[in-house]
Amino acid sequence: MIFINSIGSITPNKTIENGHFQCVEPLYKELINPIQLRRMSRILKMGLGASTICIQNLPESKIDAIIVGTGLACILDLEKFLFTVLEGNEQSLSPIPFINSTHNTVAAQIAFMHKITGYSNTFCGADSFDSALADAILLLNEDANQVLIGGIDEYSEYHFFMNSEEHDLKNAQFGEGAIFFILEKELKDNSFAQLIGVHSFLTKNKKCNNNLFEIIKTEITLFLKKYELELTDIEIFVSGKNGNCFSDDIYDILQRDFFPHSDTLQFKHLCGEYMTSTAFAMEHTARHLSNCTEKYALIYNHFNLVNHSIILMKTSK
């Protein structure tokens, strides 16, 4: 059995600035050495800040592995370096944004700051948090006892292009976040919830139609069957609805056909739409489960109707 025993997060908490959900950031100097802080990019501060809170929340932690899922990683630094080059400047470039833009920078700096010499991996893309979660479960089934896992993404202009007229993400409000968890095999007094399993899959069809609904329904049914559960066992349905009229149908249909008996929990009105938003969903659900009597919660989310993820959680009480 796997338990979520600590959480550390830096999230928007409903804050909308400049047309998107923007993280409410803590006073980093209380978490990170101020001398190092000056050279750090924003996403690195967010990732180090959230992971440090997570580690501090679980005294005497001895972390075996760090796994990060990040949709676009350090995209602002990447854009900064790339656009300098594309504007024709190929001489005397500062290496700082290049170094900072390496996709595993956050995982590496967490390891560096907390002297964690174990396993480290970084997954990228729209289902990267789910891949990271699957890898964490695999590690805990090997011989890891304590895994630090996070989902991080920062808002960038990239989203402006994705938000263009014909796009399926039209009307969705974008967001960002840095959320870390410590997963362990041991039930503790401070356990938030139990993590049962994760499954992600791709669909080619970018339109909401019956074919897509059937694929998603089949995947959910088969996933639950693996854990010998029925649809009626799910008391909380966590829906990734993002306010986009073109792609929200699927959530309504699942609620109507699969989970009419369940309570529905939404989360994107708090964090916005972004590639690793399932990390936010997992935090939201874990906190909810730690305070209620319901047993099973199922998160279903899709990004752009292509990347779908299902996360199954259970109360640890």
Added chain:
Amino acid sequence: MTLLTNNTNRVFITGFGIISSIGCGESDTFKILQEKRTTFRKVTFLETALTQFPVAEVNKSNHDLTLLASLSDNEHYSRTFLLGIIAAQQAMQMAGLKTLEGIVAATTVGGIDLFERSYKKLIDSNYSAQNKQQIAFSLDISDCTEKIADYFGIRSNVSTISTACSSSANSLITGARMIRSGLVNKILAGGMDALSLFSLNGFNSLEILSDTGCRPFDQQRNGITIGEGAAFLVLESEKSAKNKKIYGEIVGYANRNETFHQTAPSPNGDGIAMTMKQALKIAEINPESIDYINAHGTGTLMNDLSEGNAIKTVFKENIPPISSTKGFTGHTLAAAGAIEAVLCLLSLKKQKLLPNLNLENVTQELSFNPVTEMKDAKINYILSNSIGFGGANSSLIIKKV
């Protein structure tokens, strides 16, 4: 923590594919290795001002790569995707598979080359929104993986790993662990990276590009030569690989953080020493069993010294034959671990040690002489190292079956 599991499904390699500056496919690649021929040249296909640095470029235009992959022309294919799909097609064909249960792919830049050559169209009002999205999406490095997955009809267990220059060692490790634990029975794992303005300028800003061509382990080594390419391996469980031709077995692996410095390895190579030891432990063999080490050996002052010292720490007086093949392929970044794994498979198959190119005087501080000629040898176990930014160290051990 050692990544050991109670399940001990064996991890067999039933197919592999490779494309790099030294050739496309097994036989072309081996021919260049045999001839000890350098393919470093002035950059041809990438439009850059940095022409003073030789590169290890795949000698094919995007149009030629598209034809080679039997795809219809599409200006929105990134070069990274094209290299990846070609290597993946070869691997699948060799394994006699049409589809499988997952793909773990590694890349550092993904389809950034597409963005670089077409970003001006993002502000062109005559260009359709759909086309603009394709360009913008190329900054999401998982796009290449998803296109390959889509091509083979793979829907689940699709992931993209990016841990700098150890990326594809980690995709092979992740794939191997998934087989070992019984999660899947057959999976495609590997890596891909095309030359890009981004990486060429990035490594130039760090002042580690060689202006003569990389010279791994040489006293006068002066930096890396960037290469491009892709390699994919089909990994199968014993049950799934039954009655199939097996090219090797992944028996050991390790992934550790060095926690020394963001871009530099520790002088003693503590990180890579840890992964070599741990990989030997998982393989349940002694250091003496290793018959050949395919080193990371990038040709930078620090890497080769640090890795060499780590090899001394682990192997003490009994250092096996060593070479870095980056004098052939250049440093292919996220593809390096997988490309080198394929070169190791060729070494196992032909029972030959692979030569280290451009070596005149071995680094004085090191107590070993890398192999400089292709030599016959009895090879059962090969160790391959990968070291990336952020102290991302990984080692793999491949066994002849």
